[in-house]
Amino acid sequence: MSIPILSILVFLPLAGCLLLLPAWNCRRLARPIALVVALTELTLALWLYASWKGLAVNPFPQGFLLLEDAPWIPAFGIRYTLALDGISLLMIMLTAIVFCVGLAVSWDSIKERTSLFLSMMLVMEAGIMGVFLALDLALFYLFWEMMLIPMFFLIGIWGHGRRLYSTLKFFLFTMSGSLLMLLAIIALHLLYAQQTGVSSFQLQELLKVQLPLETQLWLYAAFFLAFAIKFPLFPLHTWLPDAHTDAPTAGSVILAGLLLKTGSYALIRFGYPLFPQAAQMMTPLFYSLALIGIFYASLVAFAQQDMKRLIAYSSIGHMGYVAIGIAAWQPVALSGAIIQMANHGVTTAALFCMVGMLDERAHTREIAAFGGLWGKLPLWSFFFLLFAVTAMGVPGLNNFVGEFLILAGTIKSSPLVAVLAFCGIVFPLIYMVRLVQEVVFQKERQPLSLNDLNPREIGILAILALLDIWMGIHPAPLLEMLHVPVQLLTGGTP
Amino acid sequence: MTAEQLLAIMPLLILAGGSVLLLLTGAVRPGGYLYGIAAACAAAALIWSIAMPADAVMPGLAITSFSRFFSVFLYGTGLVALLLAWEYNCRRGITGEEFPATLLFALTGMGAACAANNLVMLFIGLESFTFAFYIMVAIERRSEHGGEAGLKYLLNGTLSAALLSMGIALIYCSRGTLRLAELVAMQVIDPLFIAGSCLVLLGLAFKLSLVPAHLWTPDVYQGAPAPVTALLSTASKAASLAALLLFIPLVESWRGIHDIFWMLALLSFVSGNLAALLQRSIKRMLAWSSIAQMGYVALSLVAAPSGGRPAAVFYAVMYAAAGLATFGAVSLLSGDHDRDELEQYRGLGYRNPAAGAALAVALFSLAGIPPTAGFMAKFAIFAAALRSGETSLAIMAILTALVAVFFYLRVVVTLYMKSPEGQPDHAPPLSVAGMTALAIPTLTTLFLGIYPQPLLELLKRILP
């Protein structure tokens, strides 16, 4: 294909930022521009989805559907390599959708410095797209760090509560992991250069490097730390509740929907393939952290008073299942983990949207302030119940698909973990049911005069709800899309 | 002197001549236009250096691609500093001819230092621009702290000059020559030579403000006028780095040099980053951070044998761009008094978007976050450090870099995330000169962050 569609995906949002400049002080013009850019991205992503089977006929090496490669900084051996396979395609679609949702949900709520906000969103979209597409480790790292800056501003400028504390905490946490990863990336590059005399950061090249186990362990530890913080795994998770709680709605949506996924994605794409033995050795640690996370986060979520915080903690628990699915490194579990990344992205994004909408109306997120919303906000409550039920993992909705596949796969490599993790499935139900009961049901606790959802909000939620249901009932096309990459990753032939 | 030699040293002549010319015209008719002349001189020297790539060797000076690169770099820095100072000084009534003349003189010294081919010329070049800085630091007579800063810089500077000259004298005693080329050829280790070299290194460490010769830095940076600080923290350091790069080959075969740089680097980035953590004065914070940044430069010099030199210079270029932008923003945002307290920057990113953005980009660059030059520079030095097996030093460097992220971001937080309540707004609007002076380093920072390849290639070519 002659059109560099992957580069367009990455750079279109940046171009969108430039488009915003003329309309910088005109909010009415800036918002549609940004939305159009995001929608174009979505169209591109959907177009890729529609045509992936055609592309799969003549795949690039390693089963990639598309590959764009050009020298970038030969002095360092860094190339500009973007590639697309089923996994990244799923993530790209998720990114495009979540950004559209993020822009739409903050359509009215961001009243100050709108253009700055929009440009930050677009820059972040570019960064996240880049993370999901980059195949050169240095390029990947560049995008990995680049997406932090807009999020930093997003929380810091448009956040609530202790936003400065939260945004700094978020930034420092993620930086601390990724800086060590940078060293590990460079070290890997140098080892490869030593062995082959060629200087490269490309994944396909680096995969050929022969590493002694001890080196592998050290390097993998550095990668793992970076990804574990993003995941986030217990006990590296404390940035997340703060960041989520204090971020603006769009920030939380993107944080939960996408940023957490970059960690798991990178672990699948880079961590495990690069350091297979080390990853194997660290699996018990990974399992135990994930399991602790599941139980711990669910318990803590139960104790929360703030709706957003509750959902934030629930994210940690749900991501624990993704972690288990990756740790199992088994085709079914891995497919489940990947699909669960998308599922969780959609569901949690929806929940954060909903809390944001409520917050805009009531100016509080305290659970204790609400009650009996079913009577006052029937539509809101309907959607909230739907998404809550999804988060509980009720079959027929998407979270179940991911979690069930993860557990069904995991039991093949580690029955005990699978059984324990399955026990953890009770907990999301407990805290979600509590949340739903105290907010949606019961009697009104404070007299609040609230308006129900407007058409824009209904549209957002309806799309997310349809996605939830579609991915819950008919995940087969997505699973089919993941089949080849997962098989390649887990050591099979396509 | 042949025509070619004349062509080669023309930039130096332009600068020196410009300096004299300014002194003369200034005596007749002082005024802001003098800055224009100075800027024109600097620009002429800069353009000449780029456009007339003539190599020449003459007694004391050797114009090579190395020196031309540094000249371009230093003159560019000087030009930006002049543009910054233009507005700043005029606002404060420093309209005399002495400032632009001294600045041009300093540039002459720097140009000489990086083109030196013997130690005397190196010494003269270094001392002449340091001398110029003694004047510029204390040039604002109304300033509260200018005098104190001048005093500190002067005393430390003369002591370091004494150390440097003693070192050179000892080397001479031991080798019998001051020509760099001859010295490089003689790789015999004897105590006198080593002692001399160490003193030279320490003298240069003062100029680069590496620990333990760093304690003047925060005081002088804080007390000096912001544009002077901008130049002092960038050009002065870059020229000293050039001198260091010229000097290092002399002692490279001695293993001890590695250990010395190792210690200098470690102490510098640890203490610099830690001390910057709690500073309330932005200039002071930047001063401590510059100590740390120079520590990173030293880190890449530790790895000099395995390709650390290009990394060091790249880092210096990045730091120069960032330093010019940060101190430049500080000077442009300062009214009658220097805007020095961090709290005075609350919400300034919105009231003065250009300066705020420049400051933020520069801070991100200093923190090493992509897509800025700082990231590429860190990438380069860590790659160099790991290649030469300095893993533990690299890990410590990266951990302190994490600490640094905090205090750089604190400024960004103040700029964009705190409301400017109760802050009287004295932020002056930016002039064209100011805008240009901010735009050049900022664009450089971004360009080098996205496409550093040309510069890296150039550096690989000119540095052995």
Add this chain to the structure above:
Amino acid sequence: MKLYLALILLLPLAGGLINALIGRMLPRKVGETIACGVIWGAFSCALLAYTNFTAPVTAEYGSWLSTFDFKAPIALYLDQFSLILTLMITFVCGLIHLYSVGYMGEEASHARYFALLNLFVFAMLVLVLAANLPLLYLGWEGVGFCSYALIGFWYTEEKNATAGRKAFIVTRIGDTAFGIAIIWMFLLFGTQSIAELNFLAPLAPPGVITVLGILLLIGAAGKSAQLPLSVWLPDAMAGPTPVSAQIHAATMVTAGVYLLARMFPLIGSSPTTLAAIAVTGGATAFYAATCACAQRDLKRILAYSTISQIGYMILGVGAGALTAAGFHLLTHAFFKALLFLGAGCVITALHHQQDIFRMGGLRGKLPAVYWPFLAGVLCLAGFPLSGGFFSKDAILGAVFERGGSLYTSLFLLGLLTALLTAFYTFRMLFIVFHGEADNANHQENGERTLPLVMTITLVPLAILGLGGGVLNLPAYLGEGLLARFFGSIPGFGAMHSSHMEELILQGIAAAVSLLGLGLAWQRYMGVQRSGVLAREQAGSKLFIFLQNGWYLDELYRLLFIRPFVRLARFLWKGVDETAIDGALEGLARLMGRLALLPSAWSTGKVATSLFGLAGGVAAILAYCAWALS
């Protein structure tokens, strides 16, 4: 057949979706018509399926979860057992839907109500018809959700919402065990299809089968409210009465029995599992019967009786008498739905009064309710020749047949339970319908007239309940229809016992039932009636103990809920905020302290910096001396 099966499922689903999405905008009548119509449509399809039924069929409609070796398509499996259950579910639910039109006549959120009711039927049918376990699990969880939402239908009362929550959570605990069993079976057999699993079962080691069986039992216990997960069902009565009838009596709560029966070829090979199942069933039957004797809330009596009757069914499964269990499941569905609907009539008539001590003497006032209710009571009490009599007796007979000390004692326990059942059933009947009316209550409000649709639905149920026995008459009266029909399903083999033995057993059962009737008559119809009632209202210790369900709730609150809440709080405040964040803050403070070290050197005096340089000279020269020596 494929079409019928699809329609059976799709009709209720469509009805539910229509009511959920646009129900608010539709006129009430339309919504009600759609809701009832789809269920009766499903029933018609089920009838068509029945008439066309020749042999078990599997119908696959598409892929659901399938990746690599994990395959769980959207596939339905229809055999005799699921066919009969489908018929029963669509029929009973159809009646209850009709009844609801009357019962919920004044309810504003009718759309939500009917949507959930329809969705429930859909989920229940998925559960029954699923060809593989994940799909079954979908139905399983789906009914759980609908039950949750319907129990808390009147959500403004905290009590109702809490009851729904409790039901959801407790059943989810059981579901988890079921889920673990599912993935474990995937590990063992590599398939999810129920038929294949049952076929492959002999390949697995017996120990594993036992564990799988126990896991399935826990799952079943959760859904079917067996000990120790029985606590949710009495509270579930907070929902509207038709909901109680449909979900918490006739259909959903029997899902556990269905599951165990379905998987019987797999689990039946382990005697330990069977014993565990039987003990659970027997113990629950007895436990719930004792509790039912002391309840004063009409619906709670029925709830405990449901638990108890399902205990019988589970006991039957444990005894290997699947046909008997299925038979009891059917008759129970009819007469328990009947009882609940009758109770609903009473409650409606008395303006949502549920306390039986505030009732009395309703026989004259509500004759249209009394007679069907009486039919239900006879069935529940196992009155000779009623449907309940035959089905319950089939189970007890099977248990007796098994022999051995365990099963014999379970048989005796079952008889004792039967006695209690008869007693509390007639106690309920006598207190509610006989005796004197509670004048204060009645005069205040007067009775509401009942819509015809409510009372009319009782009639078919009463007929089916009373005559249910003919579905599977004991062998001495001819071969049972069900036994013949189910005969070919694996695991449903007929029990063989001599006619004489069977007759004796039925005689004993009849006697027990009559004895219970007598006791109740003596206590509540005789002269002591008013005294007994007063004493019961005051409540003795034993009475209170039984009334509170042996304080099982309190026990769980003490053992699980309170530690859970405390632990959650501790983990949040103690670990998350204090330990982890505290450690980080400590690190930050440490950094702050360390930051003072280098800046302490910057004293402001120029001499210090000169000292620094001089110190540097000393150090570097010392190093040189050391390095060169």
Add this chain to the structure above:
Amino acid sequence: MIVPLEHILVLAGLLFFLGMAGLLTWRANMIMMLVCIEVMLNAVMLVAVGGSARWGNADGQLFAIFIMALTSSEVSLALAMVVYLHRRKRTVDTDLFSELKG
């Protein structure tokens, strides 16, 4: 060569460190500090001239002359600074100029 190089070096070293010691201790008077620096630079010149004598070339002497030039200019500047500082604080005690710290 009449005097051995070692002797010159020892003398110069003594002078140098004396100067440095004086610089560090005499901080109450800035003028004396400047004098001490002069002493140090004189030691440097001594070494340079000594080296010149050892190797028989003029480079060292040239260097010494440059240092002289540098010294004189530095002293002139320093004295101007002394005057300026004295005018501000009426003292030449360097320890009193310690407002910038931390």
